Amino acid sequence: MAAHAAHSRRWFLSAGTARTPGLTISDACLARAGVVCQACGDACPERAIRFALRRGGPPLPDVDQDRCTACGACVPVCPVGAISLSENAQ
Numbered sequence: 001m002a003a004h005a006a007h008s009r010r011w012f013l014s015a016g017t018a019r020t021p022g023l024t025i026s027d028a029c030l031a032r033a034g035v036v037c038q039a040c041g042d043a044c045p046e047r048a049i050r051f052a053l054r055r056g057g058p059p060l061p062d063v064d065q066d067r068c069t070a071c072g073a074c075v076p077v078c079p080v081g082a083i084s085l086s087e088n089a090q
Ligand code: SF4
Pocket: 023, 043, 044, 045, 046, 047, 048, 049, 063, 067, 068, 069, 070, 071, 072, 073, 074, 075
């Protein structure tokens, strides 16, 4: 049950702090504050960051851990430094 729930969360990362085994998007993300931003998705060569439409605000970034290679290309483009790679990434 718990394992299944964890597996299901891999794609849905818009609530609270988004996490993958290597990549973290914090609550500082502009999209969470109602500001349209998709800079990280534009920078990702693997198209691992997607933006799902939602009611009441701009799309939030969702990270596909299966696509993410932990290359770090999305980290410096974030205007608020909301993206970080954990120490076990890469
Ligand atoms: S670390 Fe690289 S592959 Fe992963 S989401 Fe960022 S840009 Fe994409």
